[in-house]
Amino acid sequence: MSTDAKGQGAVALRFEPDLSTKQKKGAHKPLFAEVFTQKSVKAKANTHIHLLVNPFSGKKKGKDIGEQVKLQLEKEGKNVDIYFSDYSGHLIEIAQGIDASADDIFAVVGGDGSLSEVITGRMKAHPNGGGVFALIPAGTGNSMAHDLRLNSTEQAVQCIIRGARQNLDLAKVEMVSGLPGSENGQTVRYSHNLVTWGLGVDSTIKAEKMRWMGPMRYDVGILMAIMANNRRQATLTIDDIQMEDDYTLFLIQNSQTGGSMLPLAPGASLDDGMMDIGILKKMTRRDVLKAFGMLKKEGRHVFHPRVDYHRFKTLSITTPAPAAINVDGENIGSTPLSMEVLPGAVQICVPPSE
Numbered sequence: 001m002s003t004d005a006k007g008q009g010a011v012a013l014r015f016e017p018d019l020s021t022k023q024k025k026g027a028h029k030p031l032f033a034e035v036f037t038q039k040s041v042k043a044k045a046n047t048h049i050h051l052l053v054n055p056f057s058g059k060k061k062g063k064d065i066g067e068q069v070k071l072q073l074e075k076e077g078k079n080v081d082i083y084f085s086d087y088s089g090h091l092i093e094i095a096q097g098i099d100a101s102a103d104d105i106f107a108v109v110g111g112d113g114s115l116s117e118v119i120t121g122r123m124k125a126h127p128n129g130g131g132v133f134a135l136i137p138a139g140t141g142n143s144m145a146h147d148l149r150l151n152s153t154e155q156a157v158q159c160i161i162r163g164a165r166q167n168l169d170l171a172k173v174e175m176v177s178g179l180p181g182s183e184n185g186q187t188v189r190y191s192h193n194l195v196t197w198g199l200g201v202d203s204t205i206k207a208e209k210m211r212w213m214g215p216m217r218y219d220v221g222i223l224m225a226i227m228a229n230n231r232r233q234a235t236l237t238i239d240d241i242q243m244e245d246d247y248t249l250f251l252i253q254n255s256q257t258g259g260s261m262l263p264l265a266p267g268a269s270l271d272d273g274m275m276d277i278g279i280l281k282k283m284t285r286r287d288v289l290k291a292f293g294m295l296k297k298e299g300r301h302v303f304h305p306r307v308d309y310h311r312f313k314t315l316s317i318t319t320p321a322p323a324a325i326n327v328d329g330e331n332i333g334s335t336p337l338s339m340e341v342l343p344g345a346v347q348i349c350v351p352p353s354e
Contacts, residue, residue: 123345198234
């Protein structure tokens with residue numbers, strides 16, 4: 001990461017427009033990166049699967065889906081141990097305590113947050129990485145499932161049995177445990193999906209109070225946060241380059257999608273050894289509404305004049321007062337925060353190459 005000609009900060013990445021698309025909101029759709037930059041590898045023979053289930057995910061159908069998946073896997077001759085979580089963070093404890101062989105698969109029934117907990121548990125048990133994970137989508141947002149091209153329970157099960165494997169980067173996230181006002185020491189999470197600060201976290205905190213609305217709550221939450229237009233000051237350090245200003249939002253991504261299938265990071269790849277950050281600078285309500293409209297129109301927000309886009313290996317955020325942090329869809333921490341990308345730390349099950 002280099003500084004600009006005036007030495008005022010990191011040089012933003014530039015996107016090429018997809019000229020084959022029509023202009024919407026004043027911009028073409030950007031050319032998206034490949035979700036994976038490396039070729040998939042053939043799955044090794046495996047008979048033992050640890051199935052970790054969040055019964056509260058999505059519309060609280062996790063338990064039924066988990067039991068259905070267990071039966072399907074056992075019909076295929078797999079040995080399945082099933083575990084159910086009882087509270088937020090429980091999957092971390094369960095995953096960390098499992099005695100597993102190197103070739104065992106950790107399959108997760110839930111959403112992005114559930115997969116994050118299981119990966120975090122295994123990484124705490126084995127900090128040098130390794131391990132194979134699978135996702136059976138049963139969450140509300142299912143952003144990672146979207147990027148992995150997983151559309152159903154049956155397809156996800158087949159990925160475990162006959163699918164391929166891809167390397168998956170993680171980010172080691174160190175931060176204060178608990179939201180502002182409820183801080184409780186330090187914590188570490190291993191993120192596979194996204195980390196957000198600013199308006200995005202404000203919106204998800206509001207959305208959590210409207211779970212009855214389903215995925216639509218994300219749109220309602222962000223509109224409420226836009227109207228509030230709170231002032232947010234932060235010092236952002238990207239690969240040792242420090243920037244201090246008022247900001248609207250940081251979208252820190254490993255995957256391309258987030259929230260209710262929003263194309264937050266068109267340039268992100270899951271295995272390129274880097275993470276991406278979209279920086280929404282200080283904006284008026286009108287600017288934020290325009291940027292959000294461009295985002296929903298297939299990631300066109302990267303062309304907004306108040307949006308910068310960077311790629312990094314290390315990152316930190318400090319703020320004058322503790323500010324909320326969302327990791328993989330869960331509002332669980334506060335600043336100060338530091339991140340380090342761990343290239344190809346684990347493997348993930350994906351559909352076979354066509």
